[in-house]
Amino acid sequence: MSLTKQRQLDLIETALGEKILNYLLNDDVIEIMLNPDTKLWIDTLTEGRKYTGTDILPSSALRIINLVSSAVETIVNKNNPILSAELPGTGSRFQGMIPPTVTNPIxxxxxxxxKIFTLNDYLERRSITEKQYLKVCQAVKDRKNILVVGGTSTGKTTFCNAIINEMAKYDNRIIILEDTQELQCSAKDVVFMKTTDKVTMRDLIKSTMRFRPDRIMIGEIRGGEALDLLKAWNSGHPGGICTIHANDCKSGLEKLEQYIQEVATGSQEKLIASAVDIIITIKKLGTKRYIENIMELKNYSKDYELFKID
Ligand SMILES: Nc1ncnc2c1ncn2[C@@H]1O[C@H](COP(=O)(O)OP(=O)(O)OP(=O)(O)O)[C@@H](O)[C@H]1O
Ligand SMILES: [Mg+2]
Incomplete structure (x- = not known):
């Protein structure tokens, strides 16, 4: 590591302070959240979300955000108040925001x-039933296109990692597109790509097609790239996965339609029905995360023809 990078890391560590550093080291803590009222919250595996009793001054929070932004070579200011980055040296996902979109930096x-939870871990923890487990394994083997649906922090990305881990058993070239790198893949032939301020997810998908993918994954669908992904899945690159933020299977499909409408006329239900094969819904109840159901999407005529397969 270069001296400048090391110095940046040291400065970030000092700015984060002992409390946050300890939470970063504590395996029970999964998320650290600073609110505009200066209160620091954490989410833990064993107890869920709680206030830490610690307050972080707005000036300290701003310093942390500025250091992270300069480490990833972007600028955060009142015209560009949102920062999406990886926290250097940790691989953690860092999302920051400063006024005027919030009252204080958060x-x-x-x-x-x-560690990557494997599908077997899900089975052992009873987060997936045996029947669901077999259906997911079969879907991966048959190169079905899988949409993982769930609310915030339900475990969509974690489950995607379990599916990708299963996928690595097959000899395919995998291309993974994300905004920040959260997915992991042990396959030998894998390419990771990340969006930047200037390169959108739509740009990445278009470019991906020239990198000879077998399977295409997107961390999370959030806009018009839905259209490009479904077209890619439909045109000789099956066996992909993506996640979408929605509470159930039907709302996941409606969300896909809305995203497609951002860039095309019509909601393209037929394209959706032919590109998406399997929809897996994840739920979070207290601190427990589990697979609620698995639906197969067969066709669209008047409405989506969905069949529960678990
Ligand atoms: N099955 C699980 N067992 C234990 N911890 C889990 C499980 N699934 C997810 N987690 C933990 O919960 C947190 C949220 O998981 P994840 O990032 O997968 O959620 P998400 O639905 O993708 O969230 P977002 O909506 O922010 O993208 C992570 O820290 C992860 O390690
Ligand atoms: Mg996620």
Whole structure:
């Protein structure tokens, strides 16, 4: 590591302070959140979300955000008050925001998973039933396109990692597109790409097609890239996964339609029905995260033809 990088890391560590550093090291803590009222919250595996009793001054929070932004070579200011980055040296996802979009600087640090939960781990923890487990394995083997649906922090990305881990058993070239790198893949032939301020997810998907992908994954669908991804899945690159933020299967499909409408006329239900094969809904109840159901999407005529397959 260069001296400048090391110095940046040291400065960030000092700015974060002992309390936050300890939370970063504590395996039970999965998320660290600073609110505009200066209160620091954490989310833990064993107890869920709680206020830490610690307050972080707005000036300290601003310093942290500025240091992270300069480490990733972007600028945060009142015209560009949002920062999405990886917290250097940790691989954690860092999302920061400064006034005027909030009253005081805030950030949320989503820690990188310490280990990949495999589908077997889900089975052992009874987060997935045996039947669901077999259906997911079969869907991966058959190169079905899988949409993982769930609310905030339900475990969509973690479950995607479990599916990708299963996928690595097959000899495919995998391309993974994300805004910040959260997905992990043990396959030998894998390419990771990340969006930047100037390169959008739509740009990445278009470019991906020239990198000879077998399977294409997107961390999270959030806009018009939904259209490009479904077209890619539909045109000789099946066997992908993506996550979408919605509470159930039907709302996940409606969300896809809305995203497609941002860039095309019509909601393209037929394209959705032919590109998406399997929809897996994840739920969070207290601190427990589990697979609620698995639906197969067969067709669209008047409405989506969905069949529960678990
Ligand atoms: N099955 C699980 N067992 C234990 N911890 C889990 C499980 N699934 C997720 N987690 C933890 O919960 C946190 C949130 O998980 P994850 O990032 O997968 O959620 P998400 O639904 O993708 O969130 P977001 O909506 O922010 O993208 C992570 O810190 C992760 O390690
Ligand atoms: Mg996620």
């Amino acid at each position: 950030f949320t640090i989503r820690k990188k998973a310490i």
